[in-house]
Amino acid sequence: xxxxxxxxxxxxxxxxxxxxxxxxxxxxxxxxxxxxxxxxxxxxxxxxxxxxxxxxxxxxxxxxxxxxxxxxxxxxxxxxxxxxxxxxxxxxxxxxxxxxxxxxxxxxxxxxxxxxxxxxxxxxxxxxxxxxxxxxxxxxxxxxxxxxx
Numbered sequence: 001x002x003x004x005x006x007x008x009x010x011x012x013x014x015x016x017x018x019x020x021x022x023x024x025x026x027x028x029x030x031x032x033x034x035x036x037x038x039x040x041x042x043x044x045x046x047x048x049x050x051x052x053x054x055x056x057x058x059x060x061x062x063x064x065x066x067x068x069x070x071x072x073x074x075x076x077x078x079x080x081x082x083x084x085x086x087x088x089x090x091x092x093x094x095x096x097x098x099x100x101x102x103x104x105x106x107x108x109x110x111x112x113x114x115x116x117x118x119x120x121x122x123x124x125x126x127x128x129x130x131x132x133x134x135x136x137x138x139x140x141x142x143x144x145x146x147x148x149x
Contacts, residue, residue, distance in 0.1 A: 008046025018127020019050035037130030048093035
């Protein structure tokens with residue numbers, strides 16, 4: 001079992017957006033940190049991009065059991081099936097996440113307080129910085145998760 005702490009944000013909502021992911025093994029040891037800029041997007045879209053990055057990483061690295069911890073109650077409740085995904089911009093992201101979940105054996109979603117998600121928040125801010133730099137350079141978006149130093 002791995003645990004992925006995920007976060008996403010946008011400066012302006014919508015605005016320059018990014019995501020961050022901290023992945024730990026069952027003993028809390030760091031396995032990977034991911035972050036990326038996604039251009040202009042909403043906070044919720046950025047949260048879903050963090051989820052997608054975490055799930056893709058788990059699939060690509062052969063992990064079958066994943067605990068997702070996020071401070072977005074909306075994302076957690078949507079992924080648990082407690083809330084419907086009504087926003088048309090989130091639907092495709094939700095569907096992609098569902099497809100990735102189906103490739104895994106066991107995925108749980110836990111809502112955590114912001115204080116418990118500080119590293120993912122720090123990484124998402126790096127992603128937002130990347131978006132601001134992309135926008136300033138005239139690029140529109142980038143969706144590939146990158147290991148962070």
